[in-house]
Amino acid sequence: MSSESELTEPSSDEYEIEPSQEDSKKRKPKPSSTYTIKNSLKQPTTASYPTDWLAKQMKSGDIKVDPEYQRNVVWSDAKQSKLIDSILRNFYVPPVLFCISEDSSGNQTRICIDGKQRLTSIRRFLDGLIPHKDGKLSLYFKQADSTKAVRLLPEPLRKQFRNKTLVCIEYRDLSPIHEREMFQRVQLGMALTTGEQLQSFDGPMAQFAHKMHSELFDSAHIETPMCLAIERGRGFQNLIQIIACIARLPEYTHATHIQQTKLLQCQGMSPEKIKEIQHKSERALRLLKTIATNPELCSVAFSLPPRVSRNSPVEFCFSVLLIAMRMDNPGTGPKQLAEAIGEMRAAMRAVHVDMRSNSVVSGSFWNYITGAHHETPQPGPSSQSTSATPSMKKLKINAPPTPQSPTRSNRPEPSKPLTDTKPRPKAMPRSESSAQFQSIFSTPNAGPSQAL
Template sequence: MSLTSPGHRLGASTAPHVLEAYLDYLCPFSAKLYKRVRNEVYPYIEKNYPGKVQFVFRHQVQPWHPFSTVVHEAALAVEKIDSTKFFLFSDKLFDVQKQYFDESVQNLSRAQIYESLAKHVKEIGMASSYSQFLSLLDIPVVDEFEKARNEGNKITNDLKLHIKLGRQTGIHVSPTVLFDHIINNEISSGWTFDQWKEWLAKKVVYSQNLGDTSSGIGVIPEYQAWYTCSKVLTNYISYILEVVKTPENATNGFGINEIGNRPAHYDKEGLLVFVSNYTFIRSLIDQNAPNVLYLPELSCGIEPVQKCEGTSNPPFNTEQINCLGVINPNGFETKFTASISFTKGVEKPPLIIPLEESNHTESTPTPTKTLSPTDTRSFFVPGDNIANKLEMNEALSKPRNVNHTLYKLYDWMERGLIDTNPEFQRDIVWNNTKQCHLIDSILKNYYVPPILFSCKKLDRNRWLRICIDGKQRLTSIRRFMNNEIPYLCPSEGKAKKTYYENIDDDQNTNALSIGEKDDFDNSELVCIEYYDLNIEQEQEIFSRVQLGLALTTAEKLHVISSPIAELAKNLLEQYPSVNKIVDNKRGKPFQLIVQALHMMELNPTKFSAASGAITKYLQDDRSVPQELKQKASRVFAELDFLIKVDDEVFTRDHRFAPIEFVFFCYILAKFPNLEMAWYQDTLLQMKEYVRNYHADIRFNQSVYKTLWNYVQKVDDNLQQDNVHKSKRRKIN
């Protein structure tokens, strides 16, 4: 083991692909994945992809498995004695895993557990190393308690190195699998051998072309990618590529198509062409892949082109897996022809010149022609652009349909990479029962509608997915996987509750079995992903898909972006106590704060708090007057103080109606710096006064006029009584 790269390897260190697994010896899922890879997957790799993939075992000690530390120490001790026996010892540890579960060893001392682990050292043919193994794990004895340093044993520092690597890499759970140093959340411990084989066929560099040269016709669907790579390490590439318009299909076995990351929008038609090493090519496919080596002098990646060619002359200084990658940024399928050689001194094969598209047919088709790489004549036929024929200036970019596993979606939510609460989203509307029924639908493979995302790139390695539609589904899944709600089987009624996992290690709790949990994690939801949307487009999509529960006025207001809206949002965030005295569902507090600001600023003598007037007020893009900012800050600070002192005063005798909230904020603004008791009395008197005239306290002209008259009476009384001179305590 190299201390600069802690891990345990199967296969050659020069293999271009690295399959890494962060595993915990006491994690059942780690055991399942390890055994699959060790017994089936890696032997298959050695046979079918010799020299292509190395497997690296990495230690991931999970704190909720308290005895995992000593087991991992044992494995590292064996590796220190004889590194060739590490995987043999790991095989044994995963086989006897349950012997070291909490229930089995909770009454044993640490030394006794080491003794038990030492027996397995003998079982793998290392009997002569029994004493050396225990000496590496021995904790030094000190004569005086004060001299104890809690530094562990001779293996502790090795284990620290592994733990630090996992933390720096961003590993949180086991098993976590990386491919080419990138976390790959699609791989599951529940994968069958066939799933592994299918996945490897897509990921491992392989060329079917003898002599490492190839030519053919490539076809790339809209917004997708294509690539081909050398089958061995090389310091050379020479290629020519041209866009074509042809009825012919793609050449069988010529390159690999991938969905890839959605490219940026360009005004020009054509293809983006990249010469790079294989790790860069993965960045076209895996959004988390680092861009290790890209060769701009041999590429055409700045803007789409119709033709690109290049030759590494002189050859590169180092040998690597060289690749030619192509991205289609067009909103339609694009075809090209290319000829490539990865071997210096071996000429590129003739470039295939396919038949051009025509509007007529012939009884005898013209045979496919070839063009020598030295022939420079052009054969590109410009394609029709549908966008030029249709007036669709307001059309959105075409979305991408993709399936994501529930575990991947959950992980993104936990890491903050899915925003389920954009400004235009509503508060949670589904109750617990409906959320539980969604889980039932997933477990029984019933149809679940797609999730709609707007995707925005945060940085080179991360994307943020903004949930436009599907918040209730995502919230339900997250709550279930966090054990906040159970699965209720409708046929068994509410009596039986099944949770995602045991609660607080209570084995009596009904929980999904390991197999059921794995199936749930790997269930997939269809997701529709838009790219390059602005906030207005996101809001428009949101409003169009809300065909069931209509948006409330408050929710519609919440999506508006303006300086006054920002002030209202900041006030609500700064003084969340407001939620205690008003209806806090579906954006209502935000609406009331806006109505209060409207009244404080404009002093309307007549009712003007209807949704149309408030919407117009909120959409005004002017700067917020400094006087209003200061007044609003003082009013809500005073309101916050009153709520914290006695929030029951707001609901005493009668509920606190929304219009009463707005008028009380207006009273705080109009009559500043008075006694706390005066404000409390005025509030109670206002509620009694308005109910003497109205049975139903709502936002309308009649109630508004009554409350306006009340404020005028308060003003008259203050002037008569000179309350401003009171010596009693005031709100600060």
């Protein structure tokens, strides 16, 4: 018999337990430990272009500095001249940010996302509209006005400025959403107004607001006869406020900044609701344009009282709301609407001194439109009942004098003296030194020299 066991050794496979189907279903593949960036943009390119080339591209339209989301030119002439001085002295100038698009013919267009103020300053200097300032000395690139004598920059310095280059960062094929997001990101450190922030949104409502802004202000220029302030996005902000209020008619709710943002993002609105709001807003705004562009109707609706230079945004807003509420009434046309707007503004200015868009003033306007209060509203703490209204005058009444009571005299009684006539006892000195001091200075006509 052999000493070694004749039994076969167990293989390692016999002790392995096969996983059940349930266990295999519960097991999930482990996520990859490598982090990846999603939705990244294409790598931009860097280029340097001469100032003269940039100005020519702006004039030809190959560089666009006025996309819808951009703000207006806000730099003063002094700040623009400071940039020209920085370029001439080789100081650092931040890069200009472009988005390049190409049409089917291969023509390239550069849209300025950041750097509009710098490019505008360069173009205005080359056109002779602003000078280079060195202390009190002002030197122009060229003479823009032949009737005005100016001192010109020497030709060698003019040639140097033409050849000065600006660093430009260029993105290609950005979508409109990425383009606007890029603008919002690079402007985080800038002091943008609320209207300029609203201009950077995109969507059906934002596009409609830009369309009406272009029709009312860029084409018809109704801000001039209506005496409105529209700079730095104020006109766009007023339109968004109006559209947000029209969206809630026949009720009125003061549209906050959050509600205006939701309107631009079309939150909770169906396509049918969006079209309905746009249609009603367009009708009301075009009736306003008809009134504003007619000198006779505009003077009836938007004439200013003395010592007032412009109409307030709340007057602009509720003028459009009045039109939206009454434009479908029988026999109501531009003339009747202009008269109603003029009467409403006169009534509100007779009550409110400070025409701000707050709950008190807005409530008075809305009550006037809906006729909730037929009586003239009484002025509150921030308002006054004006005597300058044409319908209210100060009246001088000649009435007999009221007889005086015999117990009263018209002359005021003489006031009693405040000092007590009784002599007060002299205070006793507290110490020997105090007594000595009192004996020296309390003697009439005695001074320190006599005591000594």
